[in-house]
Amino acid sequence: MEINLGSDFLNFIIRQGYQPGDRLPSIQELTKDSHLDMSANKVREQLEVARQMGWVEVRSKRGTRVKEYDFTPAVRLSALYAMARGESFESFASLRNHVEASYWQEACALLTDEDLAVMQGCIESADQKLDSPPIHIPNPEHRLFHMTVFKNLDNTFVLGILEAYWDLYEAIGVNRYMDYSYLRKVWDYHSQILSLIRSGQFEDAQRAFIDHTRLLRHEPDNASWELERG
Amino acid sequence: MEINLGSDFLNFIIRQGYQPGDRLPSIQELTKDSHLDMSANKVREQLEVARQMGWVEVRSKRGTRVKEYDFTPAVRLSALYAMARGESFESFASLRNHVEASYWQEACALLTDEDLAVMQGCIESADQKLDSPPIHIPNPEHRLFHMTVFKNLDNTFVLGILEAYWDLYEAIGVNRYMDYSYLRKVWDYHSQILSLIRSGQFEDAQRAFIDHTRLLRHEPDNASWELERG
DNA sequence: TTCCATGATTCGTCAGATGAATTAAATCAA
DNA sequence: TTGATTTAATTCATCTGACGAATCATGGAA
Numbered sequence: 001m002e003i004n005l006g007s008d009f010l011n012f013i014i015r016q017g018y019q020p021g022d023r024l025p026s027i028q029e030l031t032k033d034s035h036l037d038m039s040a041n042k043v044r045e046q047l048e049v050a051r052q053m054g055w056v057e058v059r060s061k062r063g064t065r066v067k068e069y070d071f072t073p074a075v076r077l078s079a080l081y082a083m084a085r086g087e088s089f090e091s092f093a094s095l096r097n098h099v100e101a102s103y104w105q106e107a108c109a110l111l112t113d114e115d116l117a118v119m120q121g122c123i124e125s126a127d128q129k130l131d132s133p134p135i136h137i138p139n140p141e142h143r144l145f146h147m148t149v150f151k152n153l154d155n156t157f158v159l160g161i162l163e164a165y166w167d168l169y170e171a172i173g174v175n176r177y178m179d180y181s182y183l184r185k186v187w188d189y190h191s192q193i194l195s196l197i198r199s200g201q202f203e204d205a206q207r208a209f210i211d212h213t214r215l216l217r218h219e220p221d222n223a224s225w226e227l228e229r230g
Numbered sequence: 231m232e233i234n235l236g237s238d239f240l241n242f243i244i245r246q247g248y249q250p251g252d253r254l255p256s257i258q259e260l261t262k263d264s265h266l267d268m269s270a271n272k273v274r275e276q277l278e279v280a281r282q283m284g285w286v287e288v289r290s291k292r293g294t295r296v297k298e299y300d301f302t303p304a305v306r307l308s309a310l311y312a313m314a315r316g317e318s319f320e321s322f323a324s325l326r327n328h329v330e331a332s333y334w335q336e337a338c339a340l341l342t343d344e345d346l347a348v349m350q351g352c353i354e355s356a357d358q359k360l361d362s363p364p365i366h367i368p369n370p371e372h373r374l375f376h377m378t379v380f381k382n383l384d385n386t387f388v389l390g391i392l393e394a395y396w397d398l399y400e401a402i403g404v405n406r407y408m409d410y411s412y413l414r415k416v417w418d419y420h421s422q423i424l425s426l427i428r429s430g431q432f433e434d435a436q437r438a439f440i441d442h443t444r445l446l447r448h449e450p451d452n453a454s455w456e457l458e459r460g
Numbered sequence: 461t462t463c464c465a466t467g468a469t470t471c472g473t474c475a476g477a478t479g480a481a482t483t484a485a486a487t488c489a490a
Numbered sequence: 491t492t493g494a495t496t497t498a499a500t501t502c503a504t505c506t507g508a509c510g511a512a513t514c515a516t517g518g519a520a
Contacts, residue, residue: 003310003313003401003402004401005307005310007282014311014315026470026471027470027471028470029470038504039504040505040506041271041274041506042503042504042505044271044275044471044472045275045278048275048276048278048279049278049279052237052279053307053308053311055311058471059471060470060511060512060513061469061470061471061472061512061513061514062470062471062512062513063469063471063513064471069311069315071312073308074304074307075304075305077235077283077304078283078303078305079301079387080233080235081235081244081299082299082301082386083233084233084235084244085244085299087299091386091387091388092387094385094387094388095329095388095391098328098333098388099325099328099332101332102328102329102331102332155321155324155325156312156317156321157312157321157322157325158324158325161325171233172233256500256501257501257502258500258501258502268473268474269473270474270475271473271474271475272472272473272474274503288502289502290481290482290501290502291481291482291483291501291502291503292481292482292483292501292502293501294502
């Protein structure tokens with residue numbers, strides 16, 4: 001099966017069958033040694049695409065290496081651009097919520113004891129942050145809690161969307177619109193979700209998850225995350 | 231809110247607040263007139279990224295224009311690369327199936343009479359193709375049938391994933407693995423789904439949809455769409 | 461063996477040149 | 491004035507060559 005990525009350079013990477021960690025020929029070498037029939041400038045244009053998509057890692061003066069495939073960079077970059085152009089964060093949040101909800105049962109069934117322990121740790125750490133002033137927003141815990149639920153799915157596309165969601169969440173600064181009462185409710189839900197999972201009631205846990213995603217939407221102060229244009 | 235896309239040129243596009251259809255300054259102009267403090271080569275690298283992401287349309291010798299935002303190109307390019315590197319199509323198909331299933335009810339509620347007529351037309355056209363030899367695979371009808379269900383959702387991220395799915399579907403050539411009996415079953419499901427939607431039984435239609443996505447997986451001949459490396 | 465100087469490699473960036481296609485302007489005939 | 495034709499300017503597409511800076515490899519001296 002031949003796949004055309006619409007670029008001689010990108011097709012070349014594929015055709016060579018590089019593995020993650022492999023070093024690419026230098027840009028000079030690519031152009032000179034008849035690997036590719038194009039100038040260094042042209043190669044650089046495509047290389048920049050590959051870099052932004054997270055396919056390669058260009059280390060200055062040290063060469064280029066192929067990375068493990070990850071869906072996240074493409075989603076993050078495109079969605080970030082979308083946000084900057086006025087697309088609403090809620091559109092993407094809706095996608096993420098639906099994806100999490102629809103994979104919920106499958107994901108829960110794959111959770112190990114260590115995973116549950118990690119989630120428990122998130123809750124405890126978050127409670128500590130919330131209960132003792134000065135209040136810190138337990139963002140890392142929130143991200144880890146959710147990602148832990150789904151990380152065993154072994155689907156790079158699903159995980160890419162979820163990872164990109166949290167990257168956007170931080171880049172946009174959604175947490176700035178939160179108050180204590182919202183955070184307290186969220187983490188009460190998390191605690192409830194975890195115990196439902198522990199007792200095997202995945203469907204009830206799913207319902208609790210869906211309820212807890214509605215918290216943000218119903219807060220009057222943060223009705224919209226739309227960004228005004230510069 | 232300032233969003234950083236990690237590139238002076240891309241940030242520039244955002245900062246200027248271009249609307250779809252607007253013409254970008256020429257590359258020379260961008261570098262000369264102190265819009266950007268970088269060389270034309272550098273601009274071209276970023277421009278190529280913007281082009282591949284579907285943000286701009288570069289027309290040779292005529293200038294560059296900003297396009298309407300669309301999530302599809304980023305998803306398609308990244309997923310296509312993933313397929314070429316040996317990632318399974320099924321991973322992406324799984325995501326798409328979950329997204330369609332989880333948005334099903336919402337989408338059905340938004341369907342108009344015209345939409346239903348379009349879907350009916352797909353079924354009739356497909357039946358014609360399937361029942362009169364030589365058999366043609368009703369791919370366009372299949373795509374249109376599914377996309378019609380969801381097009382009113384007005385969520386570029388959701389629609390982007392669904393569009394990219396069909397682009398991949400065609401690029402990979404999934405249809406080559408199909409036989410008549412599979413196609414016949416699929417379109418029987420479609421017919422059933424449409425009448426369930428017509429009678430307002432969205433949940434039953436959803437169940438039929440989920441069943442019909444399982445058809446491919448259960449065919450013994452096409453257990454895997456994995457591509458062997460070049 | 462260890463340390464250090466030297467040179468080769470490689471990315472990062474820029475400037476300039478050519479070609480080709482499009483677009484705008486100017487010229488000229490009717 | 492009008493319309494057609496020629497000319498010039500614009501713009502993308504691509505290549506070559508150059509320089510700097512950081513890294514890496516080599517080889518010689520202590």
